[in-house]
Amino acid sequence: MKIILHGAAREVTGSCHELRIETDSGTKRILLDCGLFQGKRSEAAVKNAEFPFDPATDIDAVVLTHAHMDHAGRIPLLYKSGYRNKVICTYATKDLSEVMLMDSGYIHEKDEEYFQKHLKGSMINFDGPLYTQQDAIDCMEIFQGRNYNDWFDVCEGVKVQFIEAGHIVGAAMLVFEILEKGKLHRVGFTGDLGRNMLPIIRDPAQMPPVDTLICESTYGNRAHDDIATAKGCLKEMIIKTAKRGGKVMIPAFSLERTQEIVYDLHVLWDSKEIPAIPIYIDSPLATRVTEVFMKHPECYDKELYENFLAKAHNPFKFSLVKYTGSVEESKKLNTMPGPMVIMAGAGMCEAGRIRHHLKNGIDDPKNTVLAVGYMAENTLGRRIVDPEIHEVKIFDEIFQKKAEVVSVNAYSGHADMSDLDNLVMNVKDVKKIILVHGESEGMEPFATRIKNAREGVEIVMPEREEEIEI
Numbered sequence: 001m002k003i004i005l006h007g008a009a010r011e012v013t014g015s016c017h018e019l020r021i022e023t024d025s026g027t028k029r030i031l032l033d034c035g036l037f038q039g040k041r042s043e044a045a046v047k048n049a050e051f052p053f054d055p056a057t058d059i060d061a062v063v064l065t066h067a068h069m070d071h072a073g074r075i076p077l078l079y080k081s082g083y084r085n086k087v088i089c090t091y092a093t094k095d096l097s098e099v100m101l102m103d104s105g106y107i108h109e110k111d112e113e114y115f116q117k118h119l120k121g122s123m124i125n126f127d128g129p130l131y132t133q134q135d136a137i138d139c140m141e142i143f144q145g146r147n148y149n150d151w152f153d154v155c156e157g158v159k160v161q162f163i164e165a166g167h168i169v170g171a172a173m174l175v176f177e178i179l180e181k182g183k184l185h186r187v188g189f190t191g192d193l194g195r196n197m198l199p200i201i202r203d204p205a206q207m208p209p210v211d212t213l214i215c216e217s218t219y220g221n222r223a224h225d226d227i228a229t230a231k232g233c234l235k236e237m238i239i240k241t242a243k244r245g246g247k248v249m250i251p252a253f254s255l256e257r258t259q260e261i262v263y264d265l266h267v268l269w270d271s272k273e274i275p276a277i278p279i280y281i282d283s284p285l286a287t288r289v290t291e292v293f294m295k296h297p298e299c300y301d302k303e304l305y306e307n308f309l310a311k312a313h314n315p316f317k318f319s320l321v322k323y324t325g326s327v328e329e330s331k332k333l334n335t336m337p338g339p340m341v342i343m344a345g346a347g348m349c350e351a352g353r354i355r356h357h358l359k360n361g362i363d364d365p366k367n368t369v370l371a372v373g374y375m376a377e378n379t380l381g382r383r384i385v386d387p388e389i390h391e392v393k394i395f396d397e398i399f400q401k402k403a404e405v406v407s408v409n410a411y412s413g414h415a416d417m418s419d420l421d422n423l424v425m426n427v428k429d430v431k432k433i434i435l436v437h438g439e440s441e442g443m444e445p446f447a448t449r450i451k452n453a454r455e456g457v458e459i460v461m462p463e464r465e466e467e468i469e470i
C-alpha cells in the first residue's frame with residue numbers, strides 16, 4: 001500500500017493525498033481531499049490546471065475532511081474532467097461545500113473576465129476559467145453526507161470514520177481501516193486540526209490508535225494567544241469605538257470566523273456587556289454560510305446548546321444584528337453615522353465589500369479596524385495591520401491610516417504547536433507519521449519534537465508527488 005502526496009506537501013494549500021491499495025479485486029485509489037492551490041497567482045494556476053491522474057478512470061472515491069477551498073476547491077474540476085464516483089463527507093461539509101464551491105466558481109469566472117480585459121496578449125494562456133458556478137452546481141450530485149463517528153465502506157476492504165476536528169463546522173479527521181491481503185492497516189488523517197474552546201463547535205476528538213498518521217503542521221512552531229482573551233478584546237474595542245462615535249470595521253472570513261464573532265457578540269449582548277449599537281453583516285456569502293450553520297445543530301458544542309438551542313434562541317440572530325443584502329444597502333452604510341459594527345469579507349481585504357468600508361473609514365481616527373484573522377504577505381490586510389505602514393492604497397487611491405488598528409490573534413481555527421504535540425504524543429501504536437500542510441519552518445521543529453518524544457516512530461516530510469510505501 002502507498003500514500004502519494006499530490007498537494008499540501010511542504011506547503012499549506014492544495015491538500016490532496018492518495019491511498020493506493022492492492023485488494024483482491026485490483027488496485028483501489030482513494031483521494032483524501034481535493035483542494036485548490038492558492039498563493040501566487042501564476043504558480044497556483046499551473047498547479048491547479050492538471051491532475052497527475054485521469055479523473056475519469058483512475059480514482060475510486062474521494063473522502064473530504066472539510067469545506068475550506070484548499071481542501072475541497074478542485075472537486076468541480078475533478079467532476080468536469082470526468083470523475084463520477086462519490087465524494088464522501090459529513091452532512092455539514094456537504095452543504096457548506098455547495099455554498100463555497102459556487103462562490104469559488106464565481107471567483108474563477110470573474111478572474112477570467114479580468115484576464116481577458118487587462119492581460120490579453122501577455123504571456124498567460126487563456127483556457128477559460130478553471131471551473132464555473134455551473135460546474136460547482138453539477139458536481140454536487142456526487143456528494144454523499146455521513147454522520148460523525150459511524151463507520152462506513154469507502155470501497156471493498158476500506159472503511160472510514162469521521163471524528164471531530166474542532167476546526168470549522170462539519171470538519172472531520174479521518175480514520176481508515178484497510179484490509180490488504182488479509183492484513184489490517186489503520187491510517188489516520190488530521191485534515192486541518194482545530195483547537196479546544198473555539199466558539200460554536202466541539203473540541204477536537206482524540207485520534208484513536210493508528211499505524212500511520214498523516215498530520216497537518218501549519219503552526220508547528222507557533223503558539224496562539226489564549227482563545228479566552230478573544231471575546232474580552234472584542235468587547236473592549238466596541239465600547240471604546242462606540243464612545244468615540246466611530247465604526248468598528250471587521251474584515252472577516254465568511255466561513256466560520258464571521259459566525260464565531262456574531263455568536264460572541266450575541267453572548268456579550270445577552271449579558272449586557274456591549275452597548276446597543278447596530279451590527280451589520282455586510283457579506284452575502286457570510287449570510288448564506290450562516291444559513292447553513294443554522295441547519296446543522298449536530299455540529300454545535302454543549303455551551304451553545306445549553307445557552308441557545310435549549311432556550312429556543314437562535315445564536316446567529318438578535319436585535320442588534322442585521323444581514324445586509326443588496327449593494328445599495330451596503331453603500332448606505334457609508335453615509336450613515338456611527339457608532340456601528342460592520343463585518344464584511346474578504347478576510348484579507350483583497351476583495352469584497354470590506355474594501356469600500358475601509359476606503360470610507362480608514363482615515364477617520366474615530367474608527368477602528370479590528371483584524372480577527374491571518375493576513376498573508378502582500379495583501380491589503382497585512383499592510384493595514386503593519387504598524388510601520390502609515391498610508392494604504394485602496395482602489396488606486398492613497399489613504400492615511402488614522403483609524404485605530406487592533407489585531408486579535410486568538411480566534412485562529414488551527415491547532416498551534418502545543419495542540420499538535422498533544423495530538424501526536426497521544427496517538428497509540430503509530431509507527432509512521434507523515435507531516436503535511438505546513439512549510440518547512442513550522443514542520444521541521446515539530447518533527448524534532450516528535451523524534452525526541454517518540455523513539456522508534458518514523459517521520460516523513462515528503463515533497464509533492466512523493467510515494468510513501470506503508
Ligand SMILES: [Zn+2]
Pocket residue numbers: 066068167192
Ligand atoms: Zn481548513
Ligand SMILES: [Zn+2]
Pocket residue numbers: 012015068070071192437
Ligand atoms: Zn487547510
